[in-house]
Amino acid sequence: xxxxxxxxxxKFYGRxxxxxxxxxxxxxxxxxxxxxxxxxxxxxxIRCLLDFIxxxxxxxxxxxxxxxxESVAVRQRIGYLSGDVRLYxxxxxxxxxxxxQKIRGRSGVANDLIRRLDxxxxxxxxxxxxxxxxxxxxxxxxxxxxxxxxLDEPTVGLDxxxxxxxxxxxxxxxxxxxxVFMSSxxxxxxxxxxxxxxxxxxxxxxxxxxxSNLKKMRLYHVSVFFSEPTKVNxxxxxxxxxxxxxxxxLHVQGDINPLIEKISRYKLRDLxxxxxxxxxxxxxxxxxx
Amino acid sequence: MWAIYWRTxxxxxxxxxIYVAITVILVWLYVSLFPEMAKQSERFNELxxxxxxxxxxxxxxxxxGVIFSKLENFLAMEQYSLTWPIxxxxxxxxxxxxxxxxEIEKGTIELLLAQPVSRSKLFWSKYLSGLSGLIxxxxxxxxxxxxxxxxxxxxxxxxxxNKMAIIGFLFGWAIFSLAIFFSALFxxxxxVYFLTAGVTLIMYVLNLVANxxxxxxxxxxxxxxxxxxxNDALMENKIDDLSYLVFIVSALVFSGLGALTFTRRDIAV
Numbered sequence: 037x038x039x040x041x042x043x044x045x046x047k048f049y050g051r052x053x054x055x056x057x058x059x060x061x062x063x064x065x066x067x068x069x070x071x072x073x074x075x076x077x078x079x080x081x082i083r084c085l086l087d088f089i090x091x092x093x094x095x096x097x098x099x100x101x102x103x104x105x106e107s108v109a110v111r112q113r114i115g116y117l118s119g120d121v122r123l124y125x126x127x128x129x130x131x132x133x134x135x136x137q138k139i140r141g142r143s144g145v146a147n148d149l150i151r152r153l154d155x156x157x158x159x160x161x162x163x164x165x166x167x168x169x170x171x172x173x174x175x176x177x178x179x180x181x182x183x184x185x186x187l188d189e190p191t192v193g194l195d196x197x198x199x200x201x202x203x204x205x206x207x208x209x210x211x212x213x214x215x216v217f218m219s220s221x222x223x224x225x226x227x228x229x230x231x232x233x234x235x236x237x238x239x240x241x242x243x244x245x246x247x248s249n250l251k252k253m254r255l256y257h258v259s260v261f262f263s264e265p266t267k268v269n270x271x272x273x274x275x276x277x278x279x280x281x282x283x284x285x286l287h288v289q290g291d292i293n294p295l296i297e298k299i300s301r302y303k304l305r306d307l308x309x310x311x312x313x314x315x316x317x318x319x320x321x322x323x324x325x
Numbered sequence: 326m327w328a329i330y331w332r333t334x335x336x337x338x339x340x341x342x343i344y345v346a347i348t349v350i351l352v353w354l355y356v357s358l359f360p361e362m363a364k365q366s367e368r369f370n371e372l373x374x375x376x377x378x379x380x381x382x383x384x385x386x387x388x389x390g391v392i393f394s395k396l397e398n399f400l401a402m403e404q405y406s407l408t409w410p411i412x413x414x415x416x417x418x419x420x421x422x423x424x425x426x427x428e429i430e431k432g433t434i435e436l437l438l439a440q441p442v443s444r445s446k447l448f449w450s451k452y453l454s455g456l457s458g459l460i461x462x463x464x465x466x467x468x469x470x471x472x473x474x475x476x477x478x479x480x481x482x483x484x485x486x487n488k489m490a491i492i493g494f495l496f497g498w499a500i501f502s503l504a505i506f507f508s509a510l511f512x513x514x515x516x517v518y519f520l521t522a523g524v525t526l527i528m529y530v531l532n533l534v535a536n537x538x539x540x541x542x543x544x545x546x547x548x549x550x551x552x553x554x555x556n557d558a559l560m561e562n563k564i565d566d567l568s569y570l571v572f573i574v575s576a577l578v579f580s581g582l583g584a585l586t587f588t589r590r591d592i593a594v
Contacts, residue, residue, distance in 0.1 A: 088438055089591035112441040122432030126336075132436070138328035139440045176436070 037100050039064040039184055039215035040085070045094035047080050047239075054080040056239035058094075062217060062232075067210050069230035069247075070219040077239040078219040082188045085217070086116055098184055112140075115182035119189030121173030129157035129164075129172045136176055143179040150175060153201065167198050174202065178209075185209060187218035191225060203229045255312030258286040258295065261305040273298050326446040329437065333454035337420060341458050344416045348409060348466035355403050356473040359396050366393035396474055397485045397559040405467075405489060405555035413462065413497050414525055420458055421504025422517035424451035425587060429512040434592060444588040452505055452580060459497045463490050488558040495572035496553040500525065502579035509587035525549075549575065 040062040047055040055077040062068045072078050083089045085096055087107040096103040098110045123132060133146055150157055153171040161169060170190070177185060185206075191199045206216055206229050220226050226233050227247060235243040258274065265281035273294040274286035282305070288295055292309070299307070362369065370393070392398050425448070428434035437447055467490040474481040504521040511517055528548040535545035545551040552568040 083591075083593060086439060088435070089593055090589075108441045108443050111439060114439070116435070116439040118435060120432070122435055124336075124433055124436075125431075135328055135332055136440065139442060 037064075038062060038097075039066070039099060040068075040217055041095075041097040042081070042085075043095045043097075045081065045084060045096065046092045047077075047084060047089065048092045053239050055084070055091075058236070058239070058241045060234055060241060060244060062215060064215055065210060065213045066232060067206060067216040067218070067230045069226035069233040070217065070236060071221075071223070071226060071233055072219075072236035073221075076236045078236055079188055080239075081236070082186055082217075082219060085186055086111070086114065113183040115177035115180065115185045117170075117173045117177040117185070117187045117190050119170075119187075119192035121169050123161040123164075123169060123172065125162040126160060128160050129155060129175075132161070132172060132176060133157060133179065136179060140180045143181075145181060146175060146179040149178055152205075166193055167195060170194055170198070174205070178205070183214055185214065185216045185218075187216065189219055189221060191220075191222070199225070254290060254292075256288040256292055257308075257310045257312060258288055258292075259306075259308040259310075260284045260286065260299055261307065263303040263305045266302055268298065268302065270295065270298060326442065326450045329442065329447060329450035330454050330457075333424070333451055334457060337423075337454070337458060340416065340419065341461060344412055345462055345465045348404075348412055348462075349469045351404055351408060352400070352466070352470050353473055355400055356396065356470060356477050356479060359393075359399050359479055360477060362393050362399065369393055395560070396470070396479050396481050397489075398556075400470060401489075401556045401559035405493070405559060409466065409493070409555070410496065410550075410553065412466075413459075413493070414500055414522075416462065417455065417459060417497055417501040418504045418518055418521045418525070420455045421501050421508050421521065422514040423508075424455060424505055425508040426511050426517045427508075427514045429592060430514055438592060445584060448509065448584045448587045452583070455501050455505065456498065459494060459501055463494045463497060467493060482562070485559050485562045488562050488564055489555060492553060492555065492558045492564050492568065495569065495576070496549060499549055499572045499575040499579070502576040502583065506579040506583035506586070509583040509590070512592075 038061040040060075042058055042060050045055055045058040046053075058077070058081060060068075070078050070081070080089065084091050085098070085103060087103050087110070090104060099113055101110050103110050129150075133143075137143055137146070149155075153175065155168060155171045155175065157172075159168075161172065164172070174190070177187075191202055194202070203225070206218075209216060210231075216229075218230070230247055232244065232246050234241050235245075257277075260283070262282045262284075268284065270276055270284075270286060274288045276284060277287050278285040286295065392402050425434070428437065438444075442450075467486055470486060471481060471483065500521070503524065504517060507517040507520050508514075511520075529550050531544045532548035532550040535542045535548070535551070549571070552565070552571045554565070554568065557563045557565070
């Protein structure tokens with residue numbers, strides 16, 4: 037049985053299609069990354085998973101339970117964290133934790149999480165930095181040890197140290213056989229923590245790939261600055277975007293070594309290799325369509 | 326469910342305490358003034374006779390001579406016919422608006438919706454917290470007159486205050502139910518305040534116009550203020566059966582509609 041099973045999910049707001057047709061299955065113990073630009077339908081899908089909004093059609097099952105009809109039982113097993121966690125401004129962190137414990141029962145790991153994230157639960161949330169607010173959101177999502185963790189762009193605006201702590205926690209979560217569904221803008225983040233990625237565009241799932249396969253189709257922007265005017269036939273090694281005597285701007289998909297071999301025969305003034313942005317990866321998929 | 330109920334009560338206790346304190350201070354003021362006013366009732370009655378009869382009727386004053394004869398009459402006119410309902414309406418429109426639309430507007434509803442609590446339990450937790458606040462407000466603001474009257478050696482009739490508490494609670498229940506219905510429907514507190522206050526104001530004006538103009542007198546039946554008759558409750562120890570019916574039906578209809586709306590709607594922060 038899959039941890040999450042989405043079948044023909046559609047969500048329309050009047051004539052606007054927020055999610056056109058999404059079907060996907062996420063195995064237990066998998067970390068699934070959900071990538072897409074703003075307005076693609078990532079958050080709408082997540083809100084349907086949590087029963088915040090109701091699908092126009094289609095079904096969602098989490099641990100075999102219908103997320104709409106058995107929403108209370110489903111949410112018993114879910115932890116949720118949004119990238120823009122909203123808290124009660126006049127409450128302390130401890131007030132938030134206390135309320136969740138009253139609803140769900142005493143947590144055995146809340147204090148460990150507080151210590152590990154170096155979080156001060158006595159401060160009022162209106163005085164917390166965005167990083168500390170996110171720490172509290174993470175504690176609230178994890179403190180009842182859920183089977184499925186749903187994260188909506190959880191590391192937006194966080195410093196790299198805290199990002200890494202979150203990645204570490206997610207890996208440990210996975211090691212316990214639990215499942216993570218996370219939306220993200222960051223390819224690096226998805227590569228670091230996810231097993232599989234789904235790419236969504238205009239409410240449609242345009243691709244679902246295992247991360248190792250995605251890595252095979254790596255894209256690079258390369259700028260080569262020759263010491264003197266040079267004419268090079270890059271052949272299969274790269275696609276030339278622009279070329280002017282001493283400078284060549286190239287686009288490489290996949291293995292970069294053939295290009296490095298080729299340009300190593302020439303005297304260079306400078307060389308810039310930039311990993312392609314997420315948008316470029318998207319474009320690859322869009323062109324495939 | 327009770328965790329959310331108690332937490333909501335805790336969050337609203339300051340505003341509840343402030344509103345209750347204002348009403349108690351006003352009652353204190355009126356009770357302390359009453360012995361002196363009663364002594365000079367002849368002069369005040371003469372003064373009030375100078376006002377147009379229709380205007381007096383519009384404010385529910387049928388016979389000005391009785392106002393200063395009893396504490397209940399004086400409080401009915403000075404406190405419970407206008408100031409008290411305004412405070413009650415303001416407090417419970419605010420409570421109702423913050424209960425659901427306020428949580429959606431601030432985004433904190435996500436924290437609650439992500440918990441294993443059904444929408445209907447969430448709605449009723451918020452609803453019952455408001456109802457409990459209303460009971461506290463009515464009990465303290467109405468019955469505070471009793472020890473104050475005793476302190477100033479003014480005679481009082483407890484049964485009349487009981488009736489006032491009942492009609493006050495029913496009126497507040499209907500207003501709060503209307504507010505929480507709009508709160509379940511909308512995602513911004515401002516719209517809830519605007520609509521509930523707007524409907525309440527229209528009802529107040531309808532009742533006023535109906536009392537001023539004979540030909541429009543039937544309009545009063547569209548107003549909850551017609552059924553909230555503090556004068557009858559406090560002066561006559563009387564509540565019309567129709568008032569019970571209108572308040573209870575309004576409260577049940579709006580709270581039911583609110584629960585239905587909240588459990589069915591999409592909630593996107």
